Amino acid sequence: MMNTFKLYGNRRGFSATMIIIFLAVGLTACDQEEVTIPGLYAFTDVTVLPMHTEVVLENHTVVVRNDRIFAVGPTDRVEIPDGAHIIDGAGRYLMPGLAEMHGHIPGPDDPQYAKDMLFLYISNGVTTVRNMAGHAYHLELVERINNGEIPGPYVIAATNWTSPGNVPGPEEAREAVHEFYEAGFDLIKIGNLRGDAYEALADEAHEVGIPFAGHIPEEIGLRRALEVRQASIDHLDRYVEFMAEGHPDAADRSPGFFGSGVVDLIDEGRMREAIELTIEAGTWNVPTLSLVEHLASPEAPEEMIRRPEMCYMPRGVLKHWVESKHNYQARDDFQPEAAQRLVEVRRDLLKAMHEHNAPIALGSDAPQFFNVPGFSIHHEMEMMVAAGLTPFDVLVTGTRNPAVYLETPDAFGTVEEGRRADLILLEANPLADIAAVRERAGVMVRGEWWPEDRIQEQLEIIADR
Ligand SMILES: [Zn+2]
Numbered sequence: 001m002m003n004t005f006k007l008y009g010n011r012r013g014f015s016a017t018m019i020i021i022f023l024a025v026g027l028t029a030c031d032q033e034e035v036t037i038p039g040l041y042a043f044t045d046v047t048v049l050p051m052h053t054e055v056v057l058e059n060h061t062v063v064v065r066n067d068r069i070f071a072v073g074p075t076d077r078v079e080i081p082d083g084a085h086i087i088d089g090a091g092r093y094l095m096p097g098l099a100e101m102h103g104h105i106p107g108p109d110d111p112q113y114a115k116d117m118l119f120l121y122i123s124n125g126v127t128t129v130r131n132m133a134g135h136a137y138h139l140e141l142v143e144r145i146n147n148g149e150i151p152g153p154y155v156i157a158a159t160n161w162t163s164p165g166n167v168p169g170p171e172e173a174r175e176a177v178h179e180f181y182e183a184g185f186d187l188i189k190i191g192n193l194r195g196d197a198y199e200a201l202a203d204e205a206h207e208v209g210i211p212f213a214g215h216i217p218e219e220i221g222l223r224r225a226l227e228v229r230q231a232s233i234d235h236l237d238r239y240v241e242f243m244a245e246g247h248p249d250a251a252d253r254s255p256g257f258f259g260s261g262v263v264d265l266i267d268e269g270r271m272r273e274a275i276e277l278t279i280e281a282g283t284w285n286v287p288t289l290s291l292v293e294h295l296a297s298p299e300a301p302e303e304m305i306r307r308p309e310m311c312y313m314p315r316g317v318l319k320h321w322v323e324s325k326h327n328y329q330a331r332d333d334f335q336p337e338a339a340q341r342l343v344e345v346r347r348d349l350l351k352a353m354h355e356h357n358a359p360i361a362l363g364s365d366a367p368q369f370f371n372v373p374g375f376s377i378h379h380e381m382e383m384m385v386a387a388g389l390t391p392f393d394v395l396v397t398g399t400r401n402p403a404v405y406l407e408t409p410d411a412f413g414t415v416e417e418g419r420r421a422d423l424i425l426l427e428a429n430p431l432a433d434i435a436a437v438r439e440r441a442g443v444m445v446r447g448e449w450w451p452e453d454r455i456q457e458q459l460e461i462i463a464d465r
Pocket residue numbers: 102103104132365368
């Protein structure tokens with residue numbers, strides 16, 4: 001009896017202790033949010049900038065399940081699912097992730113460098129990158145990003161730069177189109193091809209069903225590239241030459257860097273015609289204002305590499321940028337006045353394109369010439385605002401438009417149910433000031449949440465390499 005009693009007594013004592021331990025563990029787990037269900041998030045009391053129209057939705061809740069936006073609605077009408085990881089959105093703004101539609105991901109020589117650049121994109125809220133100079137290695141990399149092995153944006157993979165070196169004539173062009181398509185690339189990057197090679201490539205690409213985009217070969221010119229429906233023109237290539245071509249002196253001059261050699265000969269009246277042809281062709285423009293402005297500006301390159309974001313780039317790259325700017329400005333055909341005129345004309349052209357509803361997608365050309373991946377998209381957006389677009393117009397080019405360009409308007413680029421969960425949580429309203437896109441509270445990349453403190457930790461590691 002005594003033994004039994006004692007045993008019971010012990011067991012009761014044991015149970016009470018265990019209950020207290022369980023309670024304590026349970027409470028601690030709640031505090032640390034360890035009981036949340038992976039992949040289930042709720043942004044609460046947040047102001048949503050959905051970006052499908054210029055509305056601002058206050059006091060909203062956005063629920064994310066796995067890689068998708070599951071629900072968007074007023075806080076009193078959206079039920080927060082049990083086990084959701086709560087992200088406090090009070091006083092904050094939630095917008096779709098941005099796209100860099102003319103980005104570059106480094107090649108296979110230094111895989112760590114490539115991974116770091118991918119992180120720089122997402123750290124800045126760039127959740128989609130159209131990689132504009134590809135390599136077979138990128139197709140592998142895309143798979144590893146999509147598996148969740150490497151943090152990175154959604155990547156649209158272009159082929160390597162086509163040129164007379166790798167695609168000398170029409171026959172090679174037709175073969176190359178098939179090779180690129182079979183390898184799994186999403187688009188063909190156009191470089192300065194010979195006219196006949198470009199024509200054959202365009203024809204075969206339409207046949208096979210793979211878009212081609214990028215530069216316009218000198219022998220082809222703007223009108224012909226539009227006639228054959230190039231998918232996008234990057235850097236506003238050949239527009240200045242088009243506007244200058246009626247001038248009797250134009251034929252005797254070299255067009256120089258993006259038309260800077262003939263910019264004093266342009267007839268701005270032809271801008272309207274260029275834009276009409278662009279709209280008729282359905283061709284997109286990815287302006288990359290910052291590419292040209294960074295090279296053409298009077299700012300010393302030694303000053304430019306002191307910008308805070310430069311600490312994330314390898315020293316060798318910075319050195320190369322400094323040399324490139326010096327070399328460019330030392331060229332015989334570089335005239336500071338012409339370079340400034342080029343900057344003005346490009347801004348006017350962008351504004352006119354926007355006013356006539358020509359399709360525009362955001363891109364800065366990173367990492368080229370002082371464009372640090374991710375960070376450069378902020379400079380580009382600020383330049384677009386300086387050109388006369390509103391912050392909302394600029395954000396459309398980086399959110400909704402890239403999805404339309406890809407002919408998948410429902411896939412991403414707006415904060416709506418069913419879209420990919422690519423989101424940026426901001427401390428201030430970017431519609432009031434585009435610079436607010438830099439004031440992040442965190443970034444969500446296909447449903448993976450990166451609060452700002454975690455982003456900064458990772459950035460420090462990259463800065464220390
Ligand atoms: Zn580029």
